[in-house]
Amino acid sequence: MKLSNITISRSAVALVTAVFACAACTDDWDEHYDAAVSDSGTLWQAISSQDNLTNFTRVIQACGYDKTLNGSQTFSVFAPVDADFTSEQADELISSFNEQERNGVKDEDNTVVRQFVQNHISLYSHPVSSLTNDSISMMNGKYKVLTQSMLGDSKLSSANHLYSNGVLFTLDKQVEYFPNVYEYLGLDGDVDSVYNFLNQYSVYKFDPDKSVAGGIEDGLIVYLDSVTVLNNAIFNKYGLINNEDSSYLFLAPTNDEWNRMVAEYEPWFNYDNTVNKRDSIQFANSRLSVISGSFFSRTTNPDEAIRDSAVSTSALSWQMRHYREIDDAYGTYYKPYEAGGVFDGTEAVECSNGQVLKASRYNVQPTQNFLQTIKVEAESILTQDSIAYAEDPLTVCDVATDNPFFGKISGNSFVEIVPENTSVNPIVMFGIPDVLSNVPYDVYVVTAPVIASDTLAAADKRLPIRIQVKLGYNDQNGKNTLKQISGYFESTPDVVDTILVAKKFQFPTCSYGLSDHQVQIQLLSRVTSGNLTKWTRTMRIDCFILKPRYEATEEAAKNLSNN
Structure with a gap:
């Protein structure tokens, strides 16, 4: 009992001490806050x-x-x-x-x-x-x-x-x-074309977390004050340049440069007349292509790194490029501040969440950003549009790690197109996605040797192929057309052979971003029965490559030469 009293007394002392301490704090607080x-x-x-x-x-x-x-x-x-x-x-x-x-x-x-x-x-x-x-x-x-x-x-x-x-x-x-990057674009008359485009995708959405809730009526919360927040689909994808908690560098072309590039890029996004909202898609994609490589997060581009290479938010990581076997570092710009670099000649404007770099000469070339080489793996079932006179499904051959061709064939696998019987030549059609219109492409067929999967293959299995090639595309009215490329194409035996089948070929309509393959490449084996000792009817295809051949317009070339 006595022990209990002592315990209570100590607690009481602690409580009294705390009360006096709080009182002292209150006095100090009142001195600090003269309200x-x-x-x-x-x-x-x-x-x-x-x-x-x-x-x-x-x-x-x-x-x-x-x-x-x-x-x-x-x-x-x-x-x-x-x-x-x-x-x-x-x-x-x-x-x-x-x-x-x-x-x-x-x-x-x-x-x-x-x-x-x-x-x-x-x-x-x-x-x-x-x-x-x-x-x-x-x-x-x-x-x-x-x-x-x-x-x-x-x-x-x-x-x-x-x-x-x-x-x-x-x-x-x-x-x-103090405007942020997005706001500044709308305040500067030199670069407001970019702002006007971006602003078309801005919507305000109700934010219940920031709004003030009142009572409940008919089972629903009634808000005393409703708060909306800006939401922009482009910012969500490329960078929140409107966010005060973020830090971005934005490369902004001046209005003259914007207009020049839009005029140059619009013909590259000419969709056929059957594509739903074709005009709207052309408008959006041609303008988005101008700036998709212009967003740079300062989190991934600190001062010590960005002078060596500026990595835009549209760039793939090195790991992803390695996985997808992409050689070009699209969206990554080396030595950006040096002569001819993408930031060379720009005017830096400080903003509340970063910088705007005003570019009267926009040094990012299309081939550094969106005008990319297209590679289609032949073994992918998603690209195999039609198969005739061949065993179906097509055989996929893998390259073993101890095979001399390991690492030399894309994805270390290829497709083998075997005639359905000994008297026919197989015909196979492959779909090619995301092709731009009115852009000159060099078109390649990459063949694989049989010894990449069977090192003991007999001589008659190692013969080269002889093929014809047709390119399919939609005309302006949406009608699919097959254009035969003149001549025959032969592979070189026992090597991975990259065959140029069409040079600077231009497709009249665009399929960029569409779910269906409007562009096709058709391979037709062309080996007569009398030539079976010279060529084989079995086609072994690694992949297809469409490489754009960009030549800057006269005005763009003049700008580049002035750098």
């Missing part, structure tokens, strides 16, 4: 009643934020006083807001709302003290450093005026608006 508390009235009532905030009041009311600041949600408001925010400045902002409203600009995109109103309001209450040195997020997502006397580079004229729904500060000048 003028108002038990009645909202932020809006306080702002609209102050004689030195009349200009700020007019802008807030014109933009509809009087209702926001009169509600139950908590805010910190930083209001510039009339002496430093004039009536003329307020009139200009109100006029701009109304003009954008008349033109159908949504509040989320209205520059007055984003750059002024939301730039002076922060969610939640942020009273300051002598200890304050915080980074707070404004309603537009911008981060500002808040101290006892400053918000960013604006001086606090008064602080810590508490009201029922937040705290009010006054400032000696407007809070500087």
